[in-house]
Amino acid sequence: xxxxxxxxxxxxxxxxxxxxxxxxxxxxxxLSFGFSNPKLPYHKGMxxxxxxxxCPAGWKPDVYLHWSPxxxxxxxxxxxxxxxxxxxxxxxxxxxxxxxAVGSSFDLLVADTIGAEHLRNLGFPNVIPALLxxxxxxxxxxxxxxxxxxxxxxxxxxNHAVQQERSLWLARVARLAExxxxxxxxxxxxxxxxxxMNRAKIVFNRSIRGEMNMRAYEAPACGALLxxxxxxGEIGQVLRDREDCVxxxxxxxxxxxxxxxxxxxxxxxxxxxxxxxxxIAQHSYGRHFASLLTRIEPxxxxxxxxxxxxxxIAQQWITTFEPALIQEWEHLHHDLMxxxxxxxxxxxxxxxxxxxxxxxxxxxxxxxxxxxxLCAAFRCFQLALEQHPAHTLxxxxxxxxxxxxGDREGAKSAFMRxxxxxxQGTFDADLWEAxxxxxxxxxxxxxxxxxxxxxxxxxxQGESELxxxxxxxxxxxxxxxxxxxxxxxxxxxxxxxxxLDTPENPVVxxxxxxASRAIxxxxxxxxxxxxLLELAPFEMKAWEDCAQLLLDLGRFGEAVSxxxxxxxxxxxxxxxxxxxxxxxxxxxxxxxxxxxxxxxxDLSCLLAFPDWDEDAxxxxxxxxxxHLHRASDPALLLLRADPTTHANSAxxxxxxxxxxxxxxxxxxxxxxxxxxxxxxxxxDDLWKVFHIANTCLVxxxxxxxxxxxxxxxxxxxxxxxxxxxxxxxxx
Numbered sequence: 001x002x003x004x005x006x007x008x009x010x011x012x013x014x015x016x017x018x019x020x021x022x023x024x025x026x027x028x029x030x031l032s033f034g035f036s037n038p039k040l041p042y043h044k045g046m047x048x049x050x051x052x053x054x055c056p057a058g059w060k061p062d063v064y065l066h067w068s069p070x071x072x073x074x075x076x077x078x079x080x081x082x083x084x085x086x087x088x089x090x091x092x093x094x095x096x097x098x099x100x101a102v103g104s105s106f107d108l109l110v111a112d113t114i115g116a117e118h119l120r121n122l123g124f125p126n127v128i129p130a131l132l133x134x135x136x137x138x139x140x141x142x143x144x145x146x147x148x149x150x151x152x153x154x155x156x157x158x159n160h161a162v163q164q165e166r167s168l169w170l171a172r173v174a175r176l177a178e179x180x181x182x183x184x185x186x187x188x189x190x191x192x193x194x195x196x197m198n199r200a201k202i203v204f205n206r207s208i209r210g211e212m213n214m215r216a217y218e219a220p221a222c223g224a225l226l227x228x229x230x231x232x233g234e235i236g237q238v239l240r241d242r243e244d245c246v247x248x249x250x251x252x253x254x255x256x257x258x259x260x261x262x263x264x265x266x267x268x269x270x271x272x273x274x275x276x277x278x279x280i281a282q283h284s285y286g287r288h289f290a291s292l293l294t295r296i297e298p299x300x301x302x303x304x305x306x307x308x309x310x311x312x313i314a315q316q317w318i319t320t321f322e323p324a325l326i327q328e329w330e331h332l333h334h335d336l337m338x339x340x341x342x343x344x345x346x347x348x349x350x351x352x353x354x355x356x357x358x359x360x361x362x363x364x365x366x367x368x369x370x371x372x373x374l375c376a377a378f379r380c381f382q383l384a385l386e387q388h389p390a391h392t393l394x395x396x397x398x399x400x401x402x403x404x405x406g407d408r409e410g411a412k413s414a415f416m417r418x419x420x421x422x423x424q425g426t427f428d429a430d431l432w433e434a435x436x437x438x439x440x441x442x443x444x445x446x447x448x449x450x451x452x453x454x455x456x457x458x459x460x461q462g463e464s465e466l467x468x469x470x471x472x473x474x475x476x477x478x479x480x481x482x483x484x485x486x487x488x489x490x491x492x493x494x495x496x497x498x499x500l501d502t503p504e505n506p507v508v509x510x511x512x513x514x515a516s517r518a519i520x521x522x523x524x525x526x527x528x529x530x531x532l533l534e535l536a537p538f539e540m541k542a543w544e545d546c547a548q549l550l551l552d553l554g555r556f557g558e559a560v561s562x563x564x565x566x567x568x569x570x571x572x573x574x575x576x577x578x579x580x581x582x583x584x585x586x587x588x589x590x591x592x593x594x595x596x597x598x599x600x601x602d603l604s605c606l607l608a609f610p611d612w613d614e615d616a617x618x619x620x621x622x623x624x625x626x627h628l629h630r631a632s633d634p635a636l637l638l639l640r641a642d643p644t645t646h647a648n649s650a651x652x653x654x655x656x657x658x659x660x661x662x663x664x665x666x667x668x669x670x671x672x673x674x675x676x677x678x679x680x681x682x683x684d685d686l687w688k689v690f691h692i693a694n695t696c697l698v699x700x701x702x703x704x705x706x707x708x709x710x711x712x713x714x715x716x717x718x719x720x721x722x723x724x725x726x727x728x729x730x731x
Contacts, residue, residue: 001026001300003293004061004083006042006051007034007072012138013286020290028293031055034072045317045328048077062300063293066106070095073317073325074102076332079306084299086110090132092118093209094162094441096452100432101315107304108296112211113233118453126302130292131234134285135217139194142223142277146198151180151261153200153224155193156215158186158575160538161442164506166206170573171537172253173204177572180261185575197222201269202246202260207232217283220245220276225260225269227253238283244276310335311345311433314352318435321359329356347388348433351397354380355435358401362438377401392421396474397437403481412481415474419497422471431466443505444473472501472508479511486683486705488518506536513545518684519705520691520712522553537569540579547586552688556594563587603673606723607638607693607715609706612646617699619659622674624723625697626664629672636673640689642681649678690715697723 005014013020014032033040033054040054055061065086066074078085087106089095092115099119103109108126109119116129152173160167176182184204188196197203203219203226210233219226220239228235230247241247248256260269314332317325333356336349354377361373381398385391399414432452439445448469455462479494495511502508509532517525529546532539543566550559566583570576606625610618622637629635641652653676660666677689683705690696690709695716702710702717710717 001293001297002029002060002062003031003065004051004055004063005030005032005065006067008032008065008067009035010134010136011285011289012136013289020293021284021287022290023293029059031059031061034067044073044322044324046075048075048081051075063296068095069102069316069320070098071320073320074105074313076310076313076328076335078105079308084108084296084302086296088130088132089115089119091209092453093450094446095319096449097435098316098319100452101312101319102309104304105306105309105312107302107306108299110292112209113237114210115453122453125304126299128295128299130295131212131237131283131288133212133214133217134283134288135214135221135280137221137281137284139190140197140218140221141194142221143195143198146223148199148201148224149181150183150196150199150201152176152182152202152204152257152572153196154184154204155188155196156186156205158538159441160536162446163208164443164446164536166208167536167538169204169206169253171569173257174569174572176254176257178568180257182572184573187575193218194222197224200224202227202257210234212238217280220273220280223273223277225273226276227256239276239279242272244272244279246272310339311348311352314356315433315435318352318355318359319439321356321439323360323363326360343387347384347391347394350380350384350387351391351394351434354378354384354394354401355397355437358397358404358437359439361404371405374401374405378405390421391431391434392418393431393434393436393470395421396470397434399474400437400477403477408481408485412478415478415481418474419471419478422467422474425467431463431470443502443507444469444476447502468501472498472505475501476505476507476511479515483511483515483518483684488515488684488705489708491515492519492521504535506532506539506542509535510539510542513542514684517549518687520687520709522549525549538573538576540576543579544582544586547583547590551586551590551593552691554593556590559590560587560594563590603634603636604695605636605638605693606695606697607640607689608697608699608720609640609702611700612641612652618656619663620699621697621720622656622659623664624720625674626660626666626672628723630670631673633672636675638689638693639674639676641676641678643678644680646678649676652676652678687713 014030017030020028031040033042042054061083063084063086064081065088066072067088068090069087070089070091085106086108087103088110089099092099092111103124108128109124110128110130111119112132113129116127119127154170154173157163170184174182174184197219201224203215203224205213205215205219205226205228207213207229212234216226216228216235226245227248228245230249235247239245246256246260259265310332314336317329317332333353336352340346340349357373357377357380361370361377364370378398378401381394381401384394385398395414396418399411399418402411402414436445436448448466451462451465451469455465475494475498479491479498482494483491492512492515495508495515498508499512509528513525513528513532516528526546526549529542532542533546536542547559547563550562563583563586567580567587570580570583608621610621612618625637641649643649646652656674660671661668681688686705687709690713693715695718696710697720698717699720
């Protein structure tokens with residue numbers, strides 16, 4: 001069997017042209033390309049005929065395997081291939097749109113066990129499951145005289161938007177570092193990876209799709225005891241619980257780790273590790289690929305009806321977009337435009353062109369070319385919406401493009417219309433044919449890609465799920481935009497709207513916490529910080545912001561507890577080691593503040609925002625206060641001087657002193673308590689000056705945010721002329 005393979009570098013036998021284990025006498029011939037394979041000079045964007053032209057004269061494949069269409073562009077014209085075409089979807093959970101776009105371009109689809117079931121549910125007629133991951137015996141191995149000095153190890157992807165569920169388990173493991181040597185890290189490859197695996201007694205692992213992932217093979221191959229989730233859908237095909245690995249669950253993870261790390265159980269741990277290594281020895285990439293070919297052979301003459309699919313190929317190219325595709329894109333766009341006759345098809349073609357241009361611009365730094373590309377993308381989206389005004393996803397893309405062009409009002413207008421359309425249920429099925437921009441692997445995109453697999457397109461369930469996620473994404477963006485414009489209440493309302501759609505999205509809780517803090521709703525802010533940290537325990541900025549808020553509120557005991565919880569987790573997470581310094585500094589500050597007297601507790605603090613350019617204004621405030629109070633009185637006047645507009649604080653203080661001593665003739669030894677608040681504060685930190693005040697003295701109309709903060713924090717607004725000598729301490 002002649003096999004042409006695109007885009008895999010994990011099978012040494014293919015690269016080195018060696019027989020596959022178990023198929024030595026089958027007469028197979030292999031050619032592979034991609035991943036800088038020098039044997040076939042492939043570049044992304046080639047047509048099928050160009051790919052075939054890479055093969056030796058007279059060499060014609062019986063099978064073409066395209067590995068990971070979720071990441072690698074499918075050749076144009078693949079529908080004309082005179083051989084069996086096979087699409088192998090490894091990360092199907094992140095490739096929902098690619099599956100829908102080009103799945104029908106292949107005669108046969110392959111995925112892991114659970115993925116294969118989902119692909120069948122999507123209506124693809126020929127699907128087979130396979131163990132897609134394995135280990136490389138020439139790399140992953142037991143090293144002689146390994147010193148297993150790490151109790152629990154995990155090396156993996158720390159993009160917690162993709163691995164949100166696993167991050168909760170990692171936090172549990174990290175907190176065991178008080179009793180054991182725990183190492184959770186990322187970015188370790190090759191021989192360094194193997195050496196670290198050989199230091200581990202136990203390798204903690206958890207899949208993202210219920211599959212046997214790479215680490216499930218590599219850890220036993222390196223002699224470590226594999227811990228894997230009990231509900232995994234493939235582990236039983238390879239390893240046995242308590243014989244070759246240990247399977248854990250929600251209720252027994254910590255207990256099992258304690259058991260197998262106990263010195264008296266070392267022999268048992270090593271027995272299981274040895275068994276695991278022996279079992280895994282039969283599961284190299286070469287053996288798994290040989291097994292896959294054996295399963296494919298009965299389908300050699302199976303064919304599906306392949307129609308030319310320029311629209312699907314265009315969608316898939318954009319989801320896998322990189323600069324190498326730009327040169328070839330225009331041919332594909334020409335095919336799209338020449339075949340697009342009805343207005344909706346023209347809208348799709350213009351929309352895809354707009355997304356492609358926006359993606360290209362996204363990859364560039366700020367420059368004139370970037371702006372030109374964004375303008376061209378914006379115009380394409382406009383043309384698309386002229387043909388199809390109800391295309392909400394393309395209107396969303398137009399909004400994000402307007403944002404990048406600096407047109408905030410245009411972006412907000414587009415987004416608000418999107419929310420109206422989604423709220424009314426005017427959701428056109430053509431949304432499935434458009435590509436979201438920008439494509440960031442955040443919570444929203446990850447869930448949308450998964451939804452395209454789990455909720456079949458063009459069904460009520462599928463459309464409802466995509467509508468919900470898109471609605472949340474746009475509401476979050478509006479929350480960000482309005483926050484930047486200091487419309488904090490509006491920002492909070494948009495974030496609460498997103499919460500209704502996606503209560504498990506950490507970003508939503510972050511937006512609510514930040515906006516509610518800015519308008520003095522501290523309990524709401526803290527509740528959402530805590531919920532955010534439950535959902536995303538490695539969100540370091542949230543830990544810092546929550547701790548700082550507790551310090552600012554004088555809740556020092558809570559701050560100490562929070563930071564000790566974080567530091568316990570960081571002890572087992574070298575990947576986040578740089579965060580220890582600020583966490584320890586904040587904890588020390590909280591511990592000190594908890595034991596110190598708080599001088600403001602015994603004072604009535606009066607806050608004012610003088611106009612420092614008008615002498616009469618600030619003098620009226622100080623004059624009334626000085627008339628009523630002396631240094632012995634439990635009253636403090638807080639005068640705000642924004643350093644961005646009045647940088648010379650020394651001059652202001654000199655003016656105040658001169659006014660008190662020369663104009664009001666007060667003794668320098670008996671001046672009333674007056675403090676200048678001249679620290680740099682962003683608008684969202686303005687609450688800090690209101691938080692320490694009982695009363696806000698008013699000489700003129702205050703800005704809306706000031707009024708809102710005074711109301712939220714229970715600060716009385718009092719005209720200066722009605723200032724009372726009697727001081728009521730309300731702290």
